[in-house]
Amino acid sequence: MSAARASVLGGRRVLAICALAVAVIVGFVAVQGLQGATVYYLTPTEALSRPVTPGATVRLGGQVLTGTLRYTPGTRDLRFTIGDGVTQVRVVGAGAPPGLLREGAGAVVEGTFATDGTFHATQVLAKHDEVYQAPSPGATPQHRSSP
């Protein structure tokens, strides 16, 4: 038995150090990841007053202004302007608009500001005001124009 004991590798201290190391690394990666993946949800006015650095991912919520929504099927070029009553932001979209995107209705766009002030959306979500009941566990956000 003692021979077997002697050949057993490592000891309690190694175990404690490993567990601690795991906790520290995971904690570090989590905090780093949290900072890198935080996407603020702003109105156009807030986005201009903050100001948001070009290239930083943000989410803008507002109303699609009447007469601004244009989708060119051939080039799949999507352009519209969203506003909150005070500030307007021109949005350049990626691909076809989601089914519910309408002028005068709400929209949420995720993407980045270019240096000229236009907003390049990687994701366009239509927002609708109808009474909505939460889907059951397992459901995912709707109206994604891209994952």
Place this chain on the structure above:
Amino acid sequence: MTPLAWAGDAGAGALRAALPLALAGLVAAAYAARTRDARLLSSARWCALVAFALVVIADLAMVAALVTHDFSLRYVADNNARETPLFYSAISLWAALEGSILLWAAILSGATAYVAWRGTRAMPRLATTALAVCFAMLAFFLALVVTAADPFTRLAQSEIPDNGRGPNALLQNHPLMALHPPLLYLGYVLAAVPFAYAMASLILGEAGDRWLVATRRFALVSWALLGVGIVAGAWWSYAVLGWGGYWAWDPVENAAIMPWLTATAYLHSVMVEEKRRLLRMWNVSLVIATFALTILGTFLTRSGVVNSVHAFTQSAIGPLFLAYLTAILVFGIGLLLWRARSLTDAGTIGAPLSREAIFLFQNVLFVAATLTVLLGTLYPLIAEALTGAQLSIGAPYFDRVEVPLVLALLFLMGIGPQLPWHGASRATLERQLTVPLVCAALGAFVALLAGLDGVAPVLTIALASFVTATIGQEVARGVRARRALHGEQTATAFANLFLRNGRRYGGYVVHLGIVLVAIAVAVSQAKTVEAERTLSPGGSLVAAGYTITLDTIRDVNEPQRSLTVADLTITGNGASERSRPALVRYPNTLQAIGSPGIAAGMRDDIYTILVAYDGRAQTWATVRVRVIPLVSWLWVGGGVVGLGAIISALPPAKRRARRELAVPVPAGADRWPA
């Protein structure tokens, strides 16, 4: 007047009768546990059984009201329409909050009846105490369904509509809706049984592990249902939501995965307690955490708090669930601290290269995964509450944190079963790990040859090969041992491994299922090819060697909905298939819902989405195509996990005989033996 107009009243009456029964059962069971009075136990048993019957009647009454379209009930008017097909009417029982809680109450009352009639036979005192805890939980849910979440609320005569609003469009778009929520609810609710027994053990101050043995199968079944339910949810999301993915780290998904993670940790650390009498306090903590997370998940998804902390008080459900969660945590942690002294371990974990140490590491990683998912889920709420800023935590956070943890867990999944208890010598390590390590290297090589790039996907394939090799090695050794010891044929020996030692070999089957899921996720995430183009009829686009041709665009009218369908033909890579992605409109929603066309295959899924079309002349349609490799194996992997859990949960022949020897409470006696 609908044909079964009385069903709503019957259901409401049944629930109102069940609540006092649950309270009476609580008192009877608590006194029975204290006084060991067999008559009191008998009363508690009947309370449980009758309450179960009443709640089932209430559930059936709701189904009857839904299928007969009794719009005088608010729930039916909100979630059903005359055009809703029978099947979707029936499953609308869980289409919204009140009905879901009704289903929840039915499952919980069933579990309570099981503990009352079966559990108390083997371990009268422990199970009777656990029964009291079950009754307390049941009373909470019954109180919910007769007050804040009453599914049988009637509308005033003037408010009764001619037709209802119909179920949420997303919930009547796919038959998987029949499967996914009940599986999750079963998993959630059955997690209450190990919790009740653990609490009972603490209340009674038992030093042993009897609670753990009594609920091992419950924990396993709850875990398996939760796991299969999560995969079914991913499949539903993939087949219905039309964004070409299956997992988005949405709060609703996170709510389901967190208790599954802690339950997985528990199923493994239980073995350490059984074999080495270690990690006792830890195991009770995991059971409390798992149960609390099921309630937290329900709170997060049902109170509206996910959208904004300010939505919290919009329904009474939020505060009630929060109070329930707080009660569970205070009760659970309080008891745990009170009895901490009796939960001392019979030794310590010594060598880091022993099976118990690997289990400990595995537990640390699972808890780390749970806490980081919890952090990512709650961070937006905390930030909004503290600073007022609305923000969200995107998938990059979860990918960055969880992927390394999953890779480390895959590694431990291979190495753990290869190490003996107490510690491994160098010779053991060489004997156990040489072949698997060679397989891991081969796997990495094959992955690189197949064009997989990126560290995480290649590492996933390498580790998957590693784990598969360890399992193959174990099974081969088991078969050889049975052939030598029992003189069995190879096929018989193979079958007997699973029949006679199901717990261990069923566990390996579960591991194989997880390997399949890991490969499917890694390859489908890394190698999906996407293309999008606006096509005229006859036009085509090419993605990953497949040619997708648009044949026609047409409108289809069905009683409960109207669709615009794009007929596509898929050729290339030996495929010849048709696909029909559509945009679906329901009368109760403005939105058109994308219904993807999925040509599923063992190798690739060709996932097509009708993104936009010309509504007037139907001269063009924008079609998006995603070629997603190996994604079908994700669902297969989920099935294999379920199969492995069944093998593990089935009692082996020997134990079945032993159970008959358990001493029942004598029929005529009014006291039972301790």
